[in-house]
Amino acid sequence: MKPYQTTLLSSLLITSLSACQTQVKTSPTTDVVKLQQAALSSQLGYDLVESLTVEVGPRLAGSPKDIIAVNWAMNKLTSLGFDRVYKEPVQVPIWERGEANARIIAPVEQPLVITALGGSIATPSSGIQAQIARFDSLEALQQARPEMVEGKIAFIDQKTERHITGEGYGKSVGGRSKGAVVAAQKGAVAIVIRSIGTDHDRMAHTGVMRYQDGVPQIPAAAMSNPDADLVNALLKRDPNAILELYMSPKNLGFNTSYNVIAEVTGSSKPNEIVLISAHLDSWDEGTGAIDDGAGVAIVTAAAKHIQDLPIKPARTVRVVLYAAEEIGLMGGKAYAKAHKAELPLHYIAAESDFGAGRIYQIDTKVNESAFAAVQKALSPMSFNGVVLGNNQASGGPDVSMLPALGVPVASLRQDGHDYFDYHHTPNDTLDKIDPAALAQNVAAYAQFAYIMANSTTTLTPLIVSSKK
């Protein structure tokens, strides 16, 4: 799709190959170059995300499709010939979306596009009609006097900023996750947020929200950016505008899902683990292509390229496809619990969960004494366009709890400038993935896993200070 980039990569590859050939023969470094070459010339990553989105599609944790996705993953990983393929149970709540309708009914009638936030309760079957209490941010809602909110529908109207890092999401997502509790504490009858998204599409962005024991549960929804603009324009004309909400989601107990795991057994240190991961579940309105079919494809294809090497790296490369990330990192938490005894053998972990944009940087979270050696080891990744970054990585959502448990992590930073245009919407579909960018990701993960699996630097345990 971007031929100049392919050309650039090819020429870097040739430079790299030449350099390697004059310095070392059949060394791990040569293998790193071969891995890059194999990944960039392979369609495997794209074929995997195509298969997952077409043959399974949306796979909300706890839904029948979630189990179909688990079966898809078990079959796919088995057919790829990994040394081990297995699954581990994860208890997940069942939440069904139902319908979500909204409209302004005064001063004029205007239908709006909304979607329920994940975990929200339903409105009464007759809906809710109330005035709107608009706030610029969660913080503004937190500071509001209760009489401004009581009996009204709280509306957090914060725009999400566009950044390559996706950092705008972090600034605005609090309104989604915590808004219902804060609004209910002040007497709101429901909460609606401007979608946590950078697009101008008339689609609302879903995502998980939370209730809190002791605080009344109120319905929670997101509205599309154009609809939030419309509500603003109407509020300017009439601050007493009336919003009508109807939503029928259901919380239906619990189900068993699974973390699906595949391994390339290490040749000399098979008990030590380099963990590369993604999450198998998705939201229900798209087909889960960028979130996180891309990640599933990237780490699976990366491991397959290592599986296909004539000589396996020293440590085991473990692919974990986590269950139920979207609704609260449940697969990640279950893994950390189930593998507690084995965590000291986890050399390093990373998760791909930010779409399929090119990786431009690798950050780590390793002991400071090891950082320079790790950076040196990872330096061949630069031939794939990945620069060496900092030592403040979180590793990704499902591995974010591992540093506190002594496991080093890495974050392979992707270009996410358009990720929040599509994330958690019906627009999360296969066409949003650039096959060339996906292949670059596969190459980067393959290189990362291979290098770490052969590294001679001592990384574990990670000593994390109790202060941030």
Place this chain on the structure above:
Amino acid sequence: MKPYQTTLLSSLLITSLSACQTQVKTSPTTDVVKLQQAALSSQLGYDLVESLTVEVGPRLAGSPKDIIAVNWAMNKLTSLGFDRVYKEPVQVPIWERGEANARIIAPVEQPLVITALGGSIATPSSGIQAQIARFDSLEALQQARPEMVEGKIAFIDQKTERHITGEGYGKSVGGRSKGAVVAAQKGAVAIVIRSIGTDHDRMAHTGVMRYQDGVPQIPAAAMSNPDADLVNALLKRDPNAILELYMSPKNLGFNTSYNVIAEVTGSSKPNEIVLISAHLDSWDEGTGAIDDGAGVAIVTAAAKHIQDLPIKPARTVRVVLYAAEEIGLMGGKAYAKAHKAELPLHYIAAESDFGAGRIYQIDTKVNESAFAAVQKALSPMSFNGVVLGNNQASGGPDVSMLPALGVPVASLRQDGHDYFDYHHTPNDTLDKIDPAALAQNVAAYAQFAYIMANSTTTLTPLIVSSKK
């Protein structure tokens, strides 16, 4: 939004002003420059489309909102102080969208995003489940043997090409308007088309379709581009994939809508008319911003700038906001019929119905003997970025029948490269309009109308040969 363009226009304006000042004083040409200056520095156009989309919103012909829109237009045109404001009845059918759901139910379950085509009948309440007969185009469906289609859901899978002119729409829209008849003639139980749109959004594009007497009526829908991709991917895996459709639109008789008309009375030839127009109705899923709130705003603001001139042009400038364009040019046809006797006094006509992209060219349909003089007269439009084009204009949908009735027309060509990303979808909202581009349109229509209203070239009647 694009400061460099504003700067460019300003410098051209100064050049133009200097040129005019040395050549003629207080001439019509000076007024053309002043009109451009007034339009480019005014927010009126944007305020009008903001008002229409916020205070009225979707306004499907025949619906209650259609009448709200007519009242909005009457009030707005009156408040702007035009010399005359009036309305003329147009009979329009009433069609309600209802629900539209679709999913693949075999070999796997995949929900799809569809929308009913305007005018479609409903499916049975139990829906339709059938195999899919896929075709690359309407022509391929026309050539298919009936046994390939009988009992199946016909699927026309033609992609719409992106062009500045919008010409891709013309190549693919036949499947939407005529597909149901052709499919039914071969025994199809329903028809679904790939949306006539250039986007990759998971939104389907509606638009009018037709039945034909003597041919069975079958339900007709469009699916989004990502969903059409998905269906293709599934058909490659299983040509016997089953599609389930459920749609509940209703045809509910007829209602009275109105063409809403405003005039700037001509100073010396008040009975002669320069007609600039747009359509007031819209589809029902967006707020009708680019189609055709923009056009309503452009021609209304253009006429208002002429109304505000100290000396009015010779001919009357008539603004017509047509009823029911979307469902079959009903306002345009009603106007031509009601004004039949007056058509010889129509000097020239144009309609703005292609969004708010910048106007880059003006084409005309005038007698060849007058073409050079008309081009010379229109040449000051170049200072607003509008080049002189050809003499093969259609004038726009609602005036397209006028050339055959002896009325010259003009087409002010807009940059439509992204028009079919949003057209006829929920995404047709205010945020898609660039205020600076809209103002450039207002300036161009004001100049066009003013120049034509003062032109001394004889244009009428237009002699159109019976051969094309």
